[in-house]
Amino acid sequence: MTAILEARGLGKRYGRRQALTDCTLSVPSGRVVGLVGPNGAGKSTLLQLACGLLTPTSGTIEVLGERPASGPAQLARVGFVAQDTPTYAALSVADHLRLGARLNPTWDAHLAEGRIRDLGLDPGLRVGRLSGGQRAQVALTLAVSKRPDLLILDEPVAALDPLARREFLQGLMEYVAEHGTTVILSSHLVSDLERVCDHLVSLVASRVQIAGDVDDLLGSHFRLTTARRDAGDLPEGMHVLQATHTERQSTFIVRADTPGHDPDGVLEPLGLEDLVLTYMAEGTAGPARRPVQEAQR
Ligand SMILES: Nc1ncnc2c1ncn2[C@@H]1O[C@H](COP(=O)(O)OP(=O)(O)OP(=O)(O)O)[C@@H](O)[C@H]1O
Numbered sequence: 001m002t003a004i005l006e007a008r009g010l011g012k013r014y015g016r017r018q019a020l021t022d023c024t025l026s027v028p029s030g031r032v033v034g035l036v037g038p039n040g041a042g043k044s045t046l047l048q049l050a051c052g053l054l055t056p057t058s059g060t061i062e063v064l065g066e067r068p069a070s071g072p073a074q075l076a077r078v079g080f081v082a083q084d085t086p087t088y089a090a091l092s093v094a095d096h097l098r099l100g101a102r103l104n105p106t107w108d109a110h111l112a113e114g115r116i117r118d119l120g121l122d123p124g125l126r127v128g129r130l131s132g133g134q135r136a137q138v139a140l141t142l143a144v145s146k147r148p149d150l151l152i153l154d155e156p157v158a159a160l161d162p163l164a165r166r167e168f169l170q171g172l173m174e175y176v177a178e179h180g181t182t183v184i185l186s187s188h189l190v191s192d193l194e195r196v197c198d199h200l201v202s203l204v205a206s207r208v209q210i211a212g213d214v215d216d217l218l219g220s221h222f223r224l225t226t227a228r229r230d231a232g233d234l235p236e237g238m239h240v241l242q243a244t245h246t247e248r249q250s251t252f253i254v255r256a257d258t259p260g261h262d263p264d265g266v267l268e269p270l271g272l273e274d275l276v277l278t279y280m281a282e283g284t285a286g287p288a289r290r291p292v293q294e295a296q297r
Contacts, residue, residue, distance in 0.1 A: 004029035004150055004182045005050055009059030012045050019045040021206040023059070027184065027199065029149075031213075032176060034197035035186040036276050041203040043186040044083055047154050050184070051080040064149060076105050079148035083155050085139040089128030093121050096138055097145075104146040112145035115171075132159035137168065144175055153185040157192060165189075169196050190273040200272070202279050209279045214272065221275050224252045226265030241278050253278045 005027040012020040020042040027033055035043050048054040049061050052069020061067075066074045087096060093116055101107045116123055119137050121130070127138060136159050143151060156172075157165040173196055176183055187193055193200070194214075201211045210217065221241075224234070228250045231240040242253040253270065270278075 002029045003027060005061070005063050005184070007046075007049075007059065007061045010046075010049065010056055010061050011058035012042070012049060012054060013057040018206055020049070020203075023203075023208050025201065025208055025211055027182075027201070027211075028213075029182045030180060031182055031199040032173075032197045033182070033184040033199040033201060034190075034193035034214075035184060035201050035203065036188070036190060036193065037186075037203035037209075038280055042206045043203055044154050046203065047080070047152050047184065047186060048082075051078050051152050053080075072105075076146065077149045079143035079146055079151045081136075081139045081143045081153045081156055083158070085132075085136040085156075085159065087127045087135050087138055090126060092124050092126050093130075093138060094123035096127060096142060097123070100142045100145055106147045108145050108147050111147070112141055115141045115145070133161065133164045133168075136160060140168070140172075144181075147179070148181060151181050151183045153183065155186050155188070157187060157189065165192065172196065190276050194272045200276075202276055204280050204282075209282070210275075217275060218269060218272065220255055220257055221270040221278075222254050222256060223268045223270050223274070224254055224265045225268075226250050226252075229264075241282055 003026045005025065007023050007025040010020060010023040010025075011018070023046065035046070037043050045054065049056055050063050050068055052067075052075070064074065064077050068078070069075055091099070097109070097112045097116070100112060101109055119134070121134060121138070127135060130138065136156060140153070140156060143153075157168055160168055169192060172183065175181065185193075197214060199213050200217060202209045224238070226249070228245055228248050231243050231252065234240065234252065234254065237258065238252070238254040238256045240252050240254055244251045253274070
């Protein structure tokens with residue numbers, strides 16, 4: 001497995017606020033990685049460290065084997081769209097493409113012009129006159145047209161309506177399938193991520209709670225419904241993440257490397273959204289635990 005991003009003990013502090021804590025993470029290349037977590041968890045901080053807009057307070061981060069933004073060659077290999085999809089309001093769409101061509105050695109003009117045409121955007125229109133969703137599309141066009149090896153998108157679909165969101169993610173998937181680019185995208189919308197991501201990183205309260213390939217994560221997390229009993233009575237190998245009880249029944253969310261068998265209960269697979277919410281609840285309820293690195297099991 002070649003890692004495209006490698007963080008070791010990475011931390012970032014803004015004044016007295018610790019935004020990212022002891023983050024050790026290995027993101028494999030060739031994946032579409034979903035970064036999830038509640039507001040203020042540290043997602044934007046991690047993404048900005050990855051593209052070199054921020055420098056760590058502790059630990060190290062390497063992207064494509066080098067320190068982020070260590071030089072023009074490294075910068076050319078990483079595309080980044082920030083959360084507010086920054087563009088220049090007074091410049092036209094065509095001006096943005098000209099700027100992209102002048103600033104990026106690997107600029108693909110054919111790709112850029114094709115995307116703008118497919119989006120039905122008038123190249124002569126000033127970007128300040130576009131809707132939030134259209135501006136997001138222009139920002140994405142700039143990022144992909146530099147043909148990066150790694151594309152980092154901070155909440156790219158936040159400003160889009162559901163249909164535009166679906167089209168945006170579909171377009172992104174087509175681009176990834178064609179060019180093999182690794183993508184890391186953050187979002188609060190787990191259902192969107194479930195459709196497009198094959199690797200997941202969950203940050204809660206500035207710490208990595210869980211990281212791994214989606215298939216591995218889904219293959220090792222289950223919901224067990226049984227007659228009422230204590231968590232300690234469950235079969236060996238089941239690590240309880242969450243337990244709820246009624247008078248007669250208990251429901252456990254468990255992590256188990258193999259599904260195992262419980263003669264007195266019903267074991268069902270867990271959806272990605274339930275899995276993410278379970279870890280979020282666990283992470284915000286108490287002290288953070290050791291992160292689960294499924295991919296490195
Ligand atoms: N420039 C800054 N100065 C001081 N504190 C900051 C700064 N940027 C972020 N923070 C704080 O760091 C923490 C992590 O913020 P960050 O923006 O990385 O979270 P996030 O997971 O991206 O949140 P959201 O989902 O709301 O965008 C928060 O507590 C935030 O208040």
